[in-house]
Amino acid sequence: MAPNTMTDPTRRTRAGRVRPPAAASLPTRRPMRRSDAGWALLLVGPATVGLSLFYLWPALETFYESFTTSGPFGGHTWSGLHNYATLLHDTELRGALLNTVWYTLFGLLGVPVSLVLATLLAKPGRRFVAGYRVLMFLPAVTMPAAIAIVWKWLYHHDYGLINLGLGKLGVQGPYWVSDPHTALIAVAIVGMWAGIGYGVIIMMAGLEGIPPHYYEAAKMDGAGPLRRFFSITIPLMSPTIFFMTVLSVIASLQTFDLIYVLIGSSNPSLPQTRTVLYLFYEHAFTQNDRGYGSAIAFSLVVLVIAVTAVQFKLQKRWVHYE
Amino acid sequence: MNLARNARSLAAAAAVTALTTAALAGCAGGGTGTGTTTASSSAPAAAAPQVTISYGLWDPNQEAAMKQIAAAFESANPNIHVDVQVTPGQQFFTKLQTSMAAGNAPDVFWMSPVIFQMYASNGALKSLDDLGLDTSSYPSQLVKGCQAGGKLYGVPKDFDTIGVWYNKSLFDAAGVAYPAADWTWSDFQTAAAKLTDKSKGVYGTAAELNGQDTYYDTIFQAGGEVLTADNKSGFGEPQTIAGLKFWTDLIANGSSPSLQQMNDTTPLDMFQTGKVAMLWSGSWNVKALAASPVADHIDVAPLPRGEKAATVINGLCNVEAASTKHPAEVKAFLQFLGSKQANEIEGKTGTVIPAFNGTQSDWVAAYPNYHVQAYIDQVPVGVPMPVSKNSYAWMQTEGTTLAGAWTGQMPVAAAAAAVEKSTNDALAKEQG
Numbered sequence: 001m002a003p004n005t006m007t008d009p010t011r012r013t014r015a016g017r018v019r020p021p022a023a024a025s026l027p028t029r030r031p032m033r034r035s036d037a038g039w040a041l042l043l044v045g046p047a048t049v050g051l052s053l054f055y056l057w058p059a060l061e062t063f064y065e066s067f068t069t070s071g072p073f074g075g076h077t078w079s080g081l082h083n084y085a086t087l088l089h090d091t092e093l094r095g096a097l098l099n100t101v102w103y104t105l106f107g108l109l110g111v112p113v114s115l116v117l118a119t120l121l122a123k124p125g126r127r128f129v130a131g132y133r134v135l136m137f138l139p140a141v142t143m144p145a146a147i148a149i150v151w152k153w154l155y156h157h158d159y160g161l162i163n164l165g166l167g168k169l170g171v172q173g174p175y176w177v178s179d180p181h182t183a184l185i186a187v188a189i190v191g192m193w194a195g196i197g198y199g200v201i202i203m204m205a206g207l208e209g210i211p212p213h214y215y216e217a218a219k220m221d222g223a224g225p226l227r228r229f230f231s232i233t234i235p236l237m238s239p240t241i242f243f244m245t246v247l248s249v250i251a252s253l254q255t256f257d258l259i260y261v262l263i264g265s266s267n268p269s270l271p272q273t274r275t276v277l278y279l280f281y282e283h284a285f286t287q288n289d290r291g292y293g294s295a296i297a298f299s300l301v302v303l304v305i306a307v308t309a310v311q312f313k314l315q316k317r318w319v320h321y322e
Numbered sequence: 323m324n325l326a327r328n329a330r331s332l333a334a335a336a337a338v339t340a341l342t343t344a345a346l347a348g349c350a351g352g353g354t355g356t357g358t359t360t361a362s363s364s365a366p367a368a369a370a371p372q373v374t375i376s377y378g379l380w381d382p383n384q385e386a387a388m389k390q391i392a393a394a395f396e397s398a399n400p401n402i403h404v405d406v407q408v409t410p411g412q413q414f415f416t417k418l419q420t421s422m423a424a425g426n427a428p429d430v431f432w433m434s435p436v437i438f439q440m441y442a443s444n445g446a447l448k449s450l451d452d453l454g455l456d457t458s459s460y461p462s463q464l465v466k467g468c469q470a471g472g473k474l475y476g477v478p479k480d481f482d483t484i485g486v487w488y489n490k491s492l493f494d495a496a497g498v499a500y501p502a503a504d505w506t507w508s509d510f511q512t513a514a515a516k517l518t519d520k521s522k523g524v525y526g527t528a529a530e531l532n533g534q535d536t537y538y539d540t541i542f543q544a545g546g547e548v549l550t551a552d553n554k555s556g557f558g559e560p561q562t563i564a565g566l567k568f569w570t571d572l573i574a575n576g577s578s579p580s581l582q583q584m585n586d587t588t589p590l591d592m593f594q595t596g597k598v599a600m601l602w603s604g605s606w607n608v609k610a611l612a613a614s615p616v617a618d619h620i621d622v623a624p625l626p627r628g629e630k631a632a633t634v635i636n637g638l639c640n641v642e643a644a645s646t647k648h649p650a651e652v653k654a655f656l657q658f659l660g661s662k663q664a665n666e667i668e669g670k671t672g673t674v675i676p677a678f679n680g681t682q683s684d685w686v687a688a689y690p691n692y693h694v695q696a697y698i699d700q701v702p703v704g705v706p707m708p709v710s711k712n713s714y715a716w717m718q719t720e721g722t723t724l725a726g727a728w729t730g731q732m733p734v735a736a737a738a739a740a741v742e743k744s745t746n747d748a749l750a751k752e753q754g
Contacts, residue, residue, distance in 0.1 A: 073419065073444050073445075073446055075444075156586050156587075157582070157583065158586065158587070175580075175582035177585070178581070178582035178585040179582055180731075264585075265718065266531055266721055266725070267585050268581050268582065268585065268726070268728065268729045270722055271722060285416050286412075286416075286714050286718050287712070287714060287718060288419070288712055288714070289715070289751075
């Protein structure tokens with residue numbers, strides 16, 4: 001799902017920026033024949049129908065239900081803005097929003113980490129790169145629930161590997177996921193870790209697009225590896241970095257499975273770790289208040305759109321398109 | 323003209339697709355046709371058409387017994403097949419509700435009192451008044467638990483109470499006498515302190531944050547209430563707070579692991595590995611405990627008494643989905659589920675305490691090595707599980723709030739006051 005939604009915006013921006021002069025040559029291209037349009041329709045048809053049925057329709061339904069008070073089995077009555085008015089005074093939601101923001105900030109740390117890892121891997125002459133790539137990408141193809149269960153064991157106070165290691169250093173490790181002071185960081189680390197593999201692959205693809213002669217020229221002028229990284233890699237990678245940033249923020253804002261499995265409903269640190277999406281789940285599916293749940297879900301959608309829009313505005317200041 | 327050509331090519335494409343689909347359908351149809359013929363020719367005796375009804379439940383430990391009951395029913399009703407569907411734990415209700423809204427819920431399923439009223443009052447269940455059930459065959463408390471608005475919506479399935487399991491080896495090692503039938507809170511607290519051995523990582527008991535298994539029982543023993551008679555929260559009552567303090571004190575003085583520890587390793591696991599000497603546990607866990615590594619040196623005693631003796635008593639019902647397409651077959655199955663025969667299977671396999679009067683002794687007899695009679699003996703002091711129309715709405719907040727008291731971050735009285743408020747808010751919402 002992620003690659004689909006995300007490659008498009010960057011491409012569009014890149015095309016728009018890179019070759020405005022080229023646009024002039026467009027009319028000389030062979031005009032699209034009408035029968036091509038028919039085939040195009042036929043080809044996009046199944047995807048369009050699928051997306052409308054399984055994404056668009058439920059989204060509209062959710063939007064409608066957010067203005068209703070719903071019964072547990074599907075009946076609902078119109079209640080206008082009542083759910084949204086309740087949202088404003090919901091202290092649990094405020095806590096969940098704050099937690100979500102923290103996850104997002106922590107998640108962003110994964111972007112520089114994956115850039116550095118990708119740069120190290122892309123070094124010419126490095127062996128077993130394909131092997132590293134596979135290892136790095138494994139978390140991305142593993143189910144989040146499975147990841148969470150494995151980490152739950154790593155974080156175990158008495159039998160976990162992390163505390164075992166700390167114990168060897170003479171440090172008594174905390175109750176990682178049930179101590180309110182460490183739980184949020186513990187969850188954020190897993191989220192970041194799970195996202196790095198994907199980031200490294202994207203970054204490596206981006207690095208391959210940088211012409212090697214830039215580095216050769218800089219080397220000849222006496223630039224060291226750090227200087228080359230900051231003066232060539234980062235500016236030329238900025239479109240990819242931007243793309244990863246947008247992706248990471250959207251993924252972090254929707255954190256749910258990690259909380260559900262790693263924290264769970266009877267955990268004393270739940271209020272300090274609960275995300276907006278988890279709160280939505282509690283209201284809609286445990287407390288049977290789907291109207292209010294829908295209002296929470298829709299507020300999250302608005303938040304995701306707003307944050308992404310701000311990122312697109314800000315990118316003009318720091319993203320370079322060759 | 324363009325449009326025409328466009329339409330023609332589309333039509334051609336559509337025709338190709340339609341042909342392919344038709345071809346596939348033809349194959350499939352042919353396949354099934356042959357299958358049916360073979361089946362009916364090999365079993366010409368079955369006159370009535372085969373009907374499959376689904377039976378939804380949430381406890382994997384009971385799956386074997388439920389399948390045995392289904393098989394017994396099928397052998398008496400060869401034209402009905404019962405499909406037993408297990409969805410573990412809390413997911414069961416989430417899934418049930420979604421499938422209910424979508425109109426494809428199981429035909430028959432287990433119902434917990436915790437959500438019974440919500441289902442009954444929303445027309446999700448079929449009234450069973452015409453089932454011809456002899457309600458005098460079951461304890462009246464259980465029948466009441468399957469009724470709403472004066473109508474019967476469920477067939478009593480089983481019931482459970484809470485008992486204290488103890489590890490005899492740990493008692494012997496600490497030189498503590500085994501629990502007596504009439505023991506008290508202070509006996510329990512003293513034993514828990516003596517049994518605790520920090521150097522070996524052994525705790526006297528585990529103050530699990532669980533209403534039914536632990537703190538609801540002590541609230542009732544202290545003379546408090548979870549919900550009052552007029553459907554308000556009872557967490558403002560000093561007796562209720564005393565029932566909560568029973569557990570927070572055990573954590574504070576080190577007789578119980580902390581909530582954080584119990585979150586990493588469940589109390590049941592700790593008991594089964596000999597790290598906890600006394601565990602409050604429901605009768606539905608007996609089967610699992612009897613198969614655990616500590617099985618040969620454990621036993622069970624009734625709960626200790628506080629101001630009075632009490633335990634939560636909770637019963638399950640088998641109910642019929644209002645949406646069922648096979649009411650006649652479901653009726654036959656429900657009648658069988660309520661029968662002595664089905665209850666005997668529940669009892670003899672040691673699965674749960676059956677509801678049918680007189681079959682409880684089968685369950686007791688299934689565990690000759692343990693004093694499980696303690697569960698049955700407590701029935702007279704049993705207090706029904708506190709429930710309302712949408713119980714989960716307040717129970718969930720109650721658990722999250724009490725976690726603050728369990729970790730010691732929040733005074734018990736303050737946490738109780740917060741629960742009182744959130745519960746009353748949720749209960750008020752049920753009315754509106």
